[in-house]
Amino acid sequence: MSIVFSRIDDRLIHGQVMTTWVNLHNVEQIIVLNDRVAQDQTQKSILNMAAPPGIAVKVFPVEKFGQILKKTTITRRTMLLFTNSEDVLLAVKAGVPITELNVGGMRYHEGREKLTKSVAVTESELDAFKELLARNLEVTIQMVPNDERVLLEEVLK
Known part of the structure; x- marks a missing residue:
């Protein structure tokens, strides 16, 4: 299995992701797992255009990707x-092998609780994070590699 990095970033593919994380992990392809984006041809085209040359971008519904991994x-x-x-929790339950998760941006807006300056969650997102931690995933908050890694479990204490 060649999954080298897993990240949450509600902006998906943008400058920081491309210039830092992709280079740091020598990423050859980005797979976006999101049911809504998988159905949106315009969004998929934008993601492909946002990726640097030579980086393949694929978009799948979350559970479908779990099924694909069983055969591919x-x-x-x-x-x-x-x-x-x-x-992420849905992907893990579908068999996607994620042991570490980087959390970049989950922007604040009404109805979300701020955990850090860059991460705000709904109640159900917070519950999903807690279940991921209970499944022994290491979840760190870090916008870019030069930032300090903050353990989510420490933030939640």
Whole structure:
């Protein structure tokens, strides 16, 4: 399995993701797992255009990707990209092998509770994070590699 990095960033593919995380992990392809984005041809086209040359971008519904992995081996160095913790939990339950999760941005807006300056969650997203931690995933909050890694479990104490 060649999943080298898993990240939540509600902006998906943007400058920081491309210039830092992709280079740090020598990523060859980005797989976005989100049911809504998977149905939106315009969004998929934008994601493909936002990726640097040579980086393949694929978008799948979360549970479908779990089914695909049962039949297909990923051979490229792959980054999984999510918009929220609920999708990560769904992916883990579907058999996607994630042991570490980086959380970049989950922006604040009405109805969300701020955990840090860059991460705000709904109640159900918070519950999903707690279940991921209970499943022994290491969840760190870090916008870019030069930032200090903050353990989510410490933030939740």
